[in-house]
Amino acid sequence: MAEIAVHMTRRLAGLSKWCRRNPITALGFGIIVGLGILGLLAPLIAPYDPYALNPREKMQAPSLNHLFGTGIFGEDIFSRVLYGIRIDFGIGLGAVAIGLFTGSTVGVIAGYYGGRIDEVCMRLMDIVAAFPGFILAMAIAGVLGPSIPNLIIAIAVVNVPVYARLSRSRFLVIRSSLYALAARGVGASDVRILAWHLLPNSLAPIFVQSTLQCGWAILDAAGLSFIGLGVRLPTPEWGVMIGLGAPRIITGQWWISFFPGLAIAITVMGFNLIGDGLQDLLDPRRK
């Protein structure tokens, strides 16, 4: 463990230097880390209870009292957007984590054993991938019923083939690499080659993909909630909030949908910027 710690501190030291050279990626990191901190500190920052309704102050335009205005029940949009970070990040990261774990397990098994096992695994993945992602997520969320865990599962399932294919193709390439052969030559066992030689070399593209998928997962979560298949009211989830405000846009109360929408846009952009930058960061040959 100490080894890993030393490794990480060195990586971090390199990171700060690298940030100065790659301001765009650093911006992505800044956005996500910043939003994460805001979400964690939501109870301290939020001026109002996100669940509190105040019919006397409903649908007020943004002001110093209510930074992002208030919604149709008089709820404070700013507080709800802040708490929404917790919900949406949670769903996004949870879905990606489950999808990543399941998908890469399937991919590594398929890539390592090959043959019939490979065929079966990958054809199953093809079946899942054959449906448009969002439609499949809708179907799964619809069958399971609207709740946060079900939403996470629905989005995770859609993500599984992405990771399975990625990790399989990566494994196929590095399995026949010369350093894998050389490792066998010095007497390493299969398990050691797999864990110490191959796995570290297959993680980088998977990490990059998962950051990009994080953005998409949050978008999917918001989309499903928007059409009523995801999180329910009164949970402060961005998609639900947009859905609530959507009919009010034409009557002039734009802020009800606008600010949660902006939060989604910034988050997705942040994750995408990170994803592109990680590609360079995690490649030891491009440091």
Place this chain on the structure above:
Amino acid sequence: MKPLLEVTGLSKHYPVRTKLWKFRNLVAADDVSLTVQAGETLAIVGESGSGKSTVGKCILRLEAPTSGHVVLDGQPISELSEVEVRSLRAQMQMVYQDPLESLNPRHKVGKLVAEPLLLHGIVSRKEVRKRVSELFHLVGLGSEHIDRYAHTLSGGQQQRVGIARALATSPKLLVLDEPTSALDVSVEAQILNLLQDLQRRMKLAFLLISHDLAVVSMLADRVAVMYLGQIVETGPTRDILASGYHPYSRALVSATPVDHPHQRKVRIALDGEPTSPIDPPQHCRLEPRCPFALPVCREQVADLKQAEERRFTRCIRFNREHVNGSWDPDASVQPGIAKPRAG
């Protein structure tokens, strides 16, 4: 004296799908037999695709031979299970053609050199760094290189790491698979000197796989010439390079550039491309390209026969005509082919 390495009848076939349901055999190595004495260097030479690397990998059990026996220092390598071979790998190591590709890009080179030490329990975890540092010095690297990644080292340094890793377990046999072909000429000489020096100091046996006859003449005591998976001639390096008996050996030697443009040299040109190694003919494999071929070469199986002490040749004409002294390949070459190389 019992040889350190004894290979008998080693063959390696790869099934190749030629049509959807039809498989044919790609013969990468066919009935290869050779011996290497302790401290000796045997070079396997031949053109690309002649199966020399396959032989090396089969001997080290990095690939499973289709048939044949490999005995290293009394241990039947080819008969043991994968797990049993693993513990014997300490005695036989390989230096790879592409040093960068053979070193894991995610681990520091010191870790890679430490790996065999720890795997075979040669030193304890506490002493491993000291031993790695000794190995680095042995191959001419400094301790400052231990914590570097392979891609930050030069090609020569990478190959030195590869050699240090191979030497970590004090092996008896080192298979050198084109050890310098990925390096600059200036670095090549250093690596060859290092290998020569290490061989003398550690009494290593080398199996050198190369197509570069300059490297071969510098390192090898004996040469085995391979063509399409078969050994066509073996003998002492000097003899083979000066006067090969087999037409292919002569062609190979005559294909290397001469030192001076005015120097005259008999060129033995082979016609066309190498024959396909997929289901090769039973008779002499060089016959379709050989300038000396006679009808008899198509009719009989060419066997590896002893020509003189320590020299074996797989050529029907040579083995027949050498006995009565009528074999003179230089005389039978068309005069038109014997011309000075263009300067």
